[in-house]
Amino acid sequence: MAIIRAGQRVWTRVPRPQLYTRSRRDFSSSSVRSGYEDTVHxxxxxxxxxxxxxxxxGRVATGNAKDSLAYGTNIxxxxxxxxxxxxxxxxxxxxxxxxxxxxKPDATAVxxxxxxxxxAIEDAIEAEIPLIVAVAEHIPLHDIMRVTSILKTQSKSRLVGANxxxxxxPIGSCRIGFQPLPTFAPGHIGIAAKSGTLSYETVASxxxxGLGQSLCIGMGGDIIAGTNxxxxxxxxxADPxxxxIVLVGEVGGRAEEDAAEWIKEYRRRVRDPKPIAALVGGQFAPSGRIMGHAGAWAAKGERSAMxxxxxxxxxxxTMVDHPENFGGVMKTLLAQSGRDVKRITKDGAAQQKRGYHTFRQQSITSGGSSRVAQFQQKQQQERKLHLRPDQAPEPLxxxxxxxxxxxxxxEEAPSDAFYVSVTVDRTERAPALATAPTANPSQVNQRVRKFPYDWRHGPSDSTINQAIEHMHLGSAPPAxxxxxxxLLRSLAKMYKDKEAVTLSGTVSIDHKTGNxxxxxxxLILxxxxxxxxSNKRQEDIHSLRQKETEVAEEVExxxxxxxxxxxxxxxxxxGTLVNGAGLAMNTVDALRLHGGKAANFLDTGGKATSETVxxxxxxxxRDPRVKVIFVNIFGGLTDGGMIAEGILLAFKEVDMKGVPVLVRIRGTNEEKGQKIVAESGLGLEAFDGFAEAAKRVVEVANSR
Structure with missing residues (x-):
């Protein structure tokens, strides 16, 4: 196991397919059926x-298509x-x-x-389009569960996304999505990521x-992903x-655990495995909070990011703490694996004349990316309404x-209570019953087990019986x-009727009545x-939200x-100000590893403007704890110059209370942004590398 040190720490289940009955939306025309897993190619x-x-x-699609055509995509x-x-x-x-x-398309950009x-995705499945790429955020969870239940019945179409x-x-100049093109260059590193902003900084590194990228796949930050x-x-x-390989994960779900199981098996069966490095964001994310992405939260039984x-x-x-380190780490790993780094780097460098440093000057970086950001990140706030126990009885x-x-x-549950839930099994891309033979908070996470079922048909008798059997209720009274x-049937019905994410609680047996x-x-609803x-459904449920009981700054x-x-x-x-949920999570994590503590997570979003900043x-x-503000921007879809203008606007119109501001701007228009900051005359400190910036931020914070 490689250990690489370069200024900071760097260390070095395959899902079981389920069988589903066919419905009128089962689209495969083949009489010999395989499965969704076979569409990975x-x-x-x-x-x-x-x-x-x-x-x-549409306006967004038009701008995006113009940029992709100029890039070389065969639209x-x-x-x-x-x-x-x-x-x-x-x-x-x-x-x-x-x-x-x-x-005769091979792929569709939705x-x-x-x-x-x-x-629209269902239409593409019905038309048997081989690859479907969906970029929109806030597709309702139960709409996606319907889509994935259909995907499992066929072997023609593969979904990337949503969100x-x-x-x-880059090695084939084919873009299906809204990635910031100036950051990418043809080469030989494959990247898969949950977070867009973290992937862009990874790509830039x-x-x-000089290595460049062969293929970059955005898994997306939603609860259920079409490709993991x-x-x-x-x-x-399989790609020569x-x-x-680089993986960028984050808190929530078990995609990273599934990947680890696959990697173990891969390293056992392959004599010369390709080197793999990874990052997991959200290691210091607070329990129970959604960290920007809809899927950035850990359910019962799921491991933390750490x-x-x-x-x-x-x-x-090989694990890294910040994406700017991936370039150097991958070069080291490639050399240690015996691969010809000079050849690989030469191949990448030879094709990077249109790469990171020069491509940005071309007209391809029109307003298309910012329009896509607004399309994709509109209404990017909380993706769950969480009802308090005193509110729960009304919908229940x-x-x-x-x-x-x-x-x-x-009353609180007794010591011999049991845990019951209907939630999401992200690996199986399906709803699931989840039960445990205990409700003890110190044990339930280790003992809870999920029993996935088909969203369209609800849990079968056998699935319900398995969930009950896991609760060890063999000696329970018949009643x-x-x-x-x-109860499990009723909760599953409510789960679908009311478009829930998780319905859970603890149950016990009244030994006097046997009930x-x-x-x-x-109760957690x-x-x-x-x-x-997105769809103005479930208004009766969402009318129960009480904003006055929430943190005022978060609502504002x-x-x-x-x-x-x-x-x-x-x-x-x-205080932290970051663009992108994944990058914001990683900023909180990386500051902690440099000895500092962030007072907040803040994602300005892809539609950030000077006013937003x-x-x-x-x-x-508003937080009296804040002694210094760290602005950490990677300009993928966000323009570095605009962020710098927003900082200047803040100093003109906001009482900064003498709080120093340190700024790191990289990516799109980084030179413009850095110049604006440096020439502002406001005493701002500007940085290029994250490690240098973080060290200085911690130093300033601890000196005040």
Whole structure:
């Protein structure tokens, strides 16, 4: 196991397929059925890939297509319902059936807003388009579960996303998504990431090192992803152009654990495995909070980001603490593996004349990326409504009424209680019953087990029986055994009816009556905010939200399109202002590793403006703990010059209270941003590298 030191620390389950019954939306025309796992090869895009757009004539799709065409992507046309003719000099067709027949696409870029996006994906599955890339954020969770239940019934179409930057093959000049093109360069490193901003900084580091990228796959930050890290690993293993692999994970789900299991098996069976490095964001994320991305939270039974870090390390993966280190780390790992680093670097450098340092000057960086950011990150706030136990009985009541003999108790659960839940199994891309034979907080995480089922049909008798069996209720009175069966069915029905994310609680058996008791203080009811924000569904549930009981600064930030989470450590003294949820999580983590403590998580979002930056400063300064503000920007979709202008605006219009501001701007228009900061005359300190900036931020914070 390699240990590499360069200024800071750097260390060195494959899902089981489920069988589903066919429905009217089961689209595979093949009489010999395989499965969704067999579509992983569709991720191998390049010059050969014929790309179409859904929503082709929309403003965002048009700008994106112009940039992708200039990049070299083989776009052959697109679809807008009810329209036919030409757009951007390419065929425009009214439906996917015609597009499939006439254009013979290999991939479709779904640039359709969240309310209609799931239906657009289903249309693409029905048309058997091999690769479907969906970039929209806030597609309702249950819409995606419907889509993934359909995907499992066929073996023609593969989904990337949703809420993902997409997929790009720099070595083949093929972009399907909204990645910031100046950052990418052709080369030999494969990258798969949950976070867009973290992946962009990773890409920039790889580009600066001269290695470049072969294929970059955005898994996306939603709860359920059409393509996960294991899928990406399978492609990278088979790709002869990929010499090394980088994974970028974060808190939430078990994609990183699944990847670690795959990597262990890969390293056992392959004589000369490709070197793999990884990062996991959110190691110091507070428990139970959503950190910007819809999927950035850990459910019962899921490991923390720090634990996932250790699992990957144990699998032989080289772990890094900040994405700017990936370039140097990968060069070292390639050399240690016996690969010809000079050749690999030469191949990359030879193709990087249109790369990071020069490509940005071309007209390709139009307003397309910023428009996509607004499209993709609109309404980027909380993705779950969490009802308190005292609010829970109202939506629960009609479902509990179906469980005869069950009582709802205001008392805390006794020591012999059991855990019951309906939640998401992210690996299986499906809802699941989750049970444990205990409700003891110190044991339930280790003993909870998930039992996934088909979203369309609900849990089967056998699935319910397995979930009950895991609770060790063999000696329960007959009444209680019948009631737990009925309760799980009722919760599963409510889960689908009300578009929940998690419904959970603890139950016990009243030894006097033999009946089941559900304990109200233990209830956790979480509902998908995307269903309400995007589609205006479940208004009765979301009307129960009580903003006055929430952290005022967090609500204010939400109203301004900012994601702000106050971190409760009383010793924290560093305010953070970052663009992108993944990068914001990693900033909190990396500051801690440099000896500092962040007072907040703040993501300005991809639609950040100078006004947004100003409002971010105002919110941060409301916290009296803050002794210094660290602005950490990687300009992928966000313009570094704009961020710098926002900082100057803040100093003009906001009482900064004498709090020093240190700024790190990299990426798009970094020179402009750095120059604005340096020439501001405001005494701002500007930095290039993260390690240098973090060290200085901690020093300033501790001196005040």
């Amino acid at each position: 569709n991720l191998r895009i390049g010059k050969h890939t014929r790309v179409i757009y859904q929503g082709f004539t 052959v046309g697109g679809v807008t319902p009810g329209k036919e003719g030409e757009h951007l000099g390419l065929p425009l067709l009214p439906n996917l059936k015609r597009a499939k027949e006439l254009l 640039f359709v807003a969240a309310p209609q996006c799931a239906s 993902a930057p997409g997929i790009i093959a 790889i580009t600066r090192s 890290l294991v899928d990406a690993l399978k492609v990278f293993e 152009q990929t010499e090394g 634990e996932k870090y250790s699992v990957l390390l144990e699998a032989g993966v 009541e009609p479902y509990l009424a179906q469980v005869k003999g069950l009582s709802l108790s205001p 209680a055994a019948k009631q737990i069966n009925s 089941l008791v559900l304990h109200q203080p233990s 979480q509902f998908d905010d995307g269903a309400f924000r 930030a939400e109203n301004d399109g900012i994601v702000y989470v106050r971190l409760d450590d009383p010793e924290a003294n560093i 100003k409002r971010s400063f105002e919110i941060i300064l």
